[in-house]
Amino acid sequence: MESPIEQTPTLSPLTPPAPPSTASSAPSRPLTPGDARRGAALFASVCAHCHNVEAGQPHKFGPTLDGVYGTRAGRIPGSRPSEAMKRTGEEGGRGVVWGTDTLVGCRCRRCVAYLADCRGYVPGSKKPFKGVESERDRVDIVAFLQEKASSAK
Ligand code: HEC
Numbered sequence: 001m002e003s004p005i006e007q008t009p010t011l012s013p014l015t016p017p018a019p020p021s022t023a024s025s026a027p028s029r030p031l032t033p034g035d036a037r038r039g040a041a042l043f044a045s046v047c048a049h050c051h052n053v054e055a056g057q058p059h060k061f062g063p064t065l066d067g068v069y070g071t072r073a074g075r076i077p078g079s080r081p082s083e084a085m086k087r088t089g090e091e092g093g094r095g096v097v098w099g100t101d102t103l104v105g106c107r108c109r110r111c112v113a114y115l116a117d118c119r120g121y122v123p124g125s126k127k128p129f130k131g132v133e134s135e136r137d138r139v140d141i142v143a144f145l146q147e148k149a150s151s152a153k
Contacts, residue, residue: 034143042141069149084124104138
């Protein structure tokens with residue numbers, strides 16, 4: 001097993017896959033509103049060495065994420081997504097659009113979400129990052145991304 005590339009006090013590595021739960025159709029539980037300010041701080045410590053997030057900033061190893069919320073996977077202008085990422089967003093394929101459901105997911109561990117398990121969600125992606133285990137952290141990071149995207153429009 002590779003270890004996650006970065007550890008911060010707010011993150012712990014993904015725990016091994018939980019035994020399959022019996023909740024095959026877990027109701028999608030509404031998530032509490034995220035705290036975008038906390039999300040900004042988390043972004044700075046966890047995501048920022050691979051991603052810029054201000055409009056107009058260059059892509060780093062990962063693409064600049066100011067407008068990513070609400071867009072199809074692999075469609076960030078000027079970025080060079082992997083084939084795997086492009087396929088993930090393909091219309092007629094999985095057609096993944098980045099939003100709270102696809103990025104945060106929920107605790108049931110059946111509905112995998114991208115930020116919970118980046119490699120599991122987009123197998124073959126070039127992103128060497130495991131994910132953010134805490135749902136609270138994911139909610140806040142995504143609230144921050146959502147705020148960025150809406151202020152960009
Ligand atoms: C080790 C570097 C690295 C870290 C850390 C990282 N990413 Fe990424 N991320 C990437 C790369 C590289 C890609 C492009 C993957 C591909 O195209 O296969 C990517 C892609 C993405 C995408 C999809 C972009 C698209 O093209 O649709 C999102 C959303 C994203 N990252 C969010 C995050 C968030 C939020 C964090 C912090 C919790 C994070 N990433 C941490 C490297 C990283």
